[in-house]
Amino acid sequence: MSSELLNSLWVATGETLYMTSVAAVLVLLAGLPLGVLLAIADEGGLWPRPALHRAVGVLVNVGRSVPFIILMVAIVPLTRLLAGTTIGTTAAIVPLVVAAIPFMGRVVEQALREVDSGKIEAAVAMGSTHAQVILRVLIPEARASLIRGLALMIISLLGYSAMAGAVGGGGLGDLAVKYGYMRFRTDVMLGCLVVLLVLVQLVQWLGDRLAARFERTSS
């Protein structure tokens, strides 16, 4: 592999990390409240709003059932509005975030539902506000599952980002398609795969370690 290609691999890795990390932060910021809503608004939940719960649930399912490649094209106007352009790494973040928020919402919901309802009852019996129950009990008690979910979400973003790259977003996916696939450069293809594999492994390992540390004290 020439130094020029090594350089492009380096640049592409940076782009992938940029897309994934910015998207991850935004997805977490939106997905956490969404998941909390899904978890508490259900019938018999902390803040039962069955109609709202159903409506949001349907919306999330719609979001999750649209294939990413279609979603990317469908939300081009939104992308232009938010990023000012529809091509490039920054523009790719918009569809990444839109696609991953419903997923993250479900992951958070799942984690929060695992918290024993007796603990929530105890917190309510002690005179907690809803905000206190959510921030001081629900989320801390679910933190191991939440961290595993976060790792899962970041890994999905890495996968999506490769796809986004292929349609002009830059990053490892872009490089793999342009050089590795179209120009039959097996070495470039392998390079991209190795970097992605290392990133996925790293995120999974970190997530597992952190979650296990919390589980040691809390289960």
Add this chain to the structure above:
Amino acid sequence: MVELHEVSKLYRQGDRDVAALREVSLRVAPGEVFGVLGQSGAGKSTLIRCVNLLERPTSGTVRVDGKDMLSLDDRQLREARQGIGMIFQHFNLFASRTVEGNVAYPLEVAGWSRTLIRERVAELLALVGLSDRSKAYPSQLSGGQKQRVGIARALAPRPRLLLSDEATSALDPETTRSVLDLLRDINRKLGLTILLITHQMDVVKELCDSVAVLERGQLLEQGKVLDLLSRPGTRLHGLCYAPFAMREWPANPGRRLVELFLVGAHATRPVLTTMARRFDVDANLMEGTLDRVGGAPVGRLLFELTGEPEAVSRALDFLREQGLSPEERAHV
């Protein structure tokens, strides 16, 4: 302290209403330990949750410390709840918090300062005997220790009422005893009123001053534990004591079968031997139990009284003069 008036709770099940509670009324006096005894499914857990409104009654009124709970708005209800401690069968401790973090929680909610919280937590952990485990996590504690943390947490904001939801049902007999002792202790030391629900007769006998028996959502009876226990015919008596074996007994004024319930001082004084000596009769013990209710000895005896018919009658009168109520059993 707690006053429920005709509290009913209906649940929608399919297309019909199922009553978990039917017009339940009860009064818990300040400073007493009040037990609600019932089998699972009797509605105990709904009843205790209607006191701090974890569940809202369908009808009826709930007063705690004079306050009409159902008329409070959200903020007032949260404040009222801070004055009502609650402990649970499965402890419901926060696994992500240490022992001291758990005890501190209700104080954080109530807006106490850090310094005050630290002092109060240390005080409570000393009270429940867990000062050396303050940095431990719940997962590192035994069941009895967990319930002690639960008790410390419930007592933290100095409540005047403690609700206990089957607090000893998940514990082994020895641990149960030590938790009951602790509850009795804080009831006396702090003058704390305790309302508890249980399916364990032993809890009622050891800890409660008053009791209510709940069956299928309805209150059958309520009163002082000793009172109900000593009256054959009450549900509590029936639940506590198996009936004495029925036997054929010839009607004979000189041989009578007598059931006697001895409470407190009577159970420790030699009433029967005094009677036997004074009236020259024999009391032949046939069946009986002796145990303790609220720390006081209680005996229930079945004996055969033999002697001159006249003497036997006078002996029975003597027992009545002593404030006892001997009851004759089974004639043929």
